[in-house]
Amino acid sequence: MTERTARRAADNNVADVVNTIEAYGCGSIRALAQDPPQNALDARRNKGTIVHVIYRLFERSISDGEKMNILAITDSGTTGLDGPILTSADLEEREHRLGRLEIEQEENWAAFEANRYTKTDQEKLGSRGQGKYAYLYHSKHPISQGGADRMIILYDTLLTNGEYRLGVRYHNPATKVIEPPFINEDAKETISTIYKDEHFSIPLQLGPLTQAGTRIIIPFLSDEAVEAIQSGELLHWLQAEWWRAIQKRDMKITLINDLKGNSEDVLVPAWWDGEPWHRESPNYFVKEDIDLRSRNRDDRESWRIKRVVLSAGASIKDIEDWPAQFNGIQLLRGSQWIVTLDPKEYLDLIPKEHGLGFCGFVEFEQKLEGELREIERPAHDGFDGRKPLYKEIKNVLKGIVEEFSREQGWYEETVKYDPKQDELITEITAKLGIWKPTNPPPPELESDLWYCSVRANERRFDWGDSVSISATCHRHPALPGEMVVFKPSLITPRGARTDLNDYSRSQKLNGRNELKSSAGATFKELPIHAPIFKEPGRYKAVIDCFVNDDLVTTGGCSFYVNEEPPIPPQRVLLSVTAGNKHDGAREIPMDGELFWRVNVRNNTVDTVRGQLAVTVGPEVLQIERQEFQGVALGYKAEPVSFSNTRKIESLDLSQGRHVVRASVEDDEGKVLVSGSAVIFIGEGDENAREPELPFVLEQRENPMSPRWELEEPREGGDYKLKYYGNNKIFKFLRNTANQRRDRHPSENYMEEIVCEAIVEWAHCEHMRGDEGRMNDLVAGIKNLNSEAGENFESLVEKFVADNVEPQEYARIHRKLTSIIIDTL
């Protein structure tokens, strides 16, 4: 007969198990309902197989006619605990060699026996062995009357290759795993008779497993667990936890109670039975495929909520003992319930009398589920509420609950329209020149086109370095022989401009063809020290190009002194400008001509190939294949420009508002970037011409609203700036008697809100790849105050950078807002 010894599995003990399970927010019974099916699903044999988990409560006689309750949890449709059997020596050797205990993906037996390990290529929660604590916890019993506690579980498994194994683990109180396990006939013999060693004598008397799978046997079952099975509490937790997996036929769960002589399958709750949300019923509200603003770090694709189902629950609120876990919105991950958002979270949207019957659930797309797993609590009973992703999900859900509540007729937000506020936005946006194309008309539409590109040899310099600036002036069509004078100047971090007359250069234009001629200049190296460079920060070299004493064009580039440059967003960006060829305005008469210009900037390191398309209404203006070169990491790419014109008469466009859209798609049809600009065609009816505002204003009266909130457009609508009309300061200012001032104090309050929201709006558009709005904003501030504009531009570079920290983002947001307010 094989001699078996008990080896230490790890350093944990009874107290460790008790502490871990009692830290579960919802208690040890939820843990018992959660971990066995979760382990079974993780070990599912293949995607189409239904995993069957059976909980069976039975009793066995022990000494002196005493009875012992035992719970056996058996899964089938799974792989079983396969993989090699690793001895303690194997595990120690591995831990010593790798510096930590790492268990391979296929080593399931070893994973079940070990503790505090990491699975290779997997950072799954629960993979460190906490699952088996749920079983051990319920076998806790004293070694002797009044003595210390101990725990034990047995586990047998039938593998797909026919091999049979039985293992034993106990905490007495130190953790031990018997070694080697019982194999094949030995295992079957023990399972069908009694397990006996120097500490335990457990009559099992069970039939061996007949299907591949695993059975966990919990002897000395706690009174708490027995009571939970007898009272139906375990059944309830199993339903709350796994109803969706059962509905999707991924899993079946059966509870057999030999003490009562009954057997029950866990069912889908009546109100979700038959997926009633697919039917046309006013009781159910469904939203699918909701993109989040947060994006996947790898492919930059938006994360997506797969489905939100909400129910008014008219017929379910009367159910006796309406379970709290269903009352609210259940967040499911991998068909498993994680947490329920209480209806109290929506006090302002769900009236008290409807709160009881309100239920719903949320499912996420697979990629987002992976991300949520990262922020899930180890007990799988909630998410880290501090994480921005979770905050965003809750915000999105709040918007959906609002929509649902409105549809149910429960909620009618008081929205007051105040034309004065629209005037305020119109005034501010007009001053800033947002949405306005360049005026006078863009130079490329004139016969002579000049432009200048400027480069510094590095992005960052330290004190004592030298910066080398070079510039190239181009002219379309060619004009060889003309002398270009390059006059450099430097803009300091504070926005002051210093002319560098000593560094001026002259060069004649030359060119190989009639299309273009160029002149280049490399300036003397500028040493990075006083008096020119006095402080660390962003500097900008500006080169003015003169021909015959006339300024023909200007270019510039920025670099950083003794400060880490922000990393430009590693994306392809695009901006669209469109308007009247004649004067640059957005209004174009029916006999006028439309011009458009699309700038594409590839800030990634890779070359991007794709199709550029420009459309307006039903008309395709331009469609061509293009290649956009990448830039070195940390550099901002020069934009590639496309522009052209079309007579309005040649376009099938009615009078009124139209949107010029541009996009770049890769060869697979994936849209890399897109942008738009608005134009108005014809004189039209003034009333029909809606004011072009970055967002519409809505005053909210419901409590718990923030001071202001910019809501992104849904289904192609407008951005909404929602501000809280009952804000105490706002109310006070509004009620203040007219004072002898230029402007009422409440207008100043609104001005601040509008300016803050304009910054956020331009940033939202930039995040989507359309940098046109942010460019408008920079140009607008520069037009009003060039020094403030330079400062603004410098801050924007950091604001949109990939490496901006949240605190820094908030700080820059406030600064940008204050610059706008000061400048207006």
Add this chain to the structure above:
Amino acid sequence: MPVKVWTRDEEGKAVGSFQTGRGTKLGIKGIGQADALDRRLDDVLDGAFARHTELSRANGGVELSRFTSAWVVGEAFRVSGIVQDEALASEDPDFLWEAMSKKSSACKRSNGLEEENWKTLRPSDTSRDRGMDYWEMCLWLAEQDYSRTERTFGGKIMNAWSLLAAPTLKPLVLREALCDWLDDQDEEARKVIHKVRIFRKLLKQLRHKWPARGTRSALQPIHYSQEDLTAVLAKTIDLAEILGE
């Protein structure tokens, strides 16, 4: 331009009032135009009811399916040309649908007589806001001929509503191309695709191709010919994924 809107007061009596949109002032001339439009709406609703009854009779007196009923009503609206009525020029189209839905539920003719028949034209549970009025949906549905729209949606009104929920998928050319693409599938696959749940999966893929917001292509369905769009659909739709293969 004003329209006449019929509602019932607290005592259940039908009351007509004139309403204007876009801040237009109500004048004598406007009232005359609104009354004329109201009379025309009598004819439109009567025409729709007559067509409805005729088809129902031809169908052996069996009640028309919701899909067929919606198409028949839409077709009657389309033939009447009511949307192009001069009274509605430069008005928000919602104005017309509001006037019509209230008129049919108040069952009030322009001459003051009751007309219960109109009630059958509009299901009572169409109050849900789906971004488009039920009547407007009917008209939209009738942009395709019956045979093609039936083949596009499998004769299921829920499928039509599902497509309407995605603004970028509304254009007629997309429905026509979708019909062509469906015609290329075998009978069994078509049956499965037309199941409401599966059809939603298909639309999900199309919404992914032409999202209503965020980063999206400048080339929308409207920019393609029907033939080209059918080819794009064939490339875009992953049938195996939809059918869960």
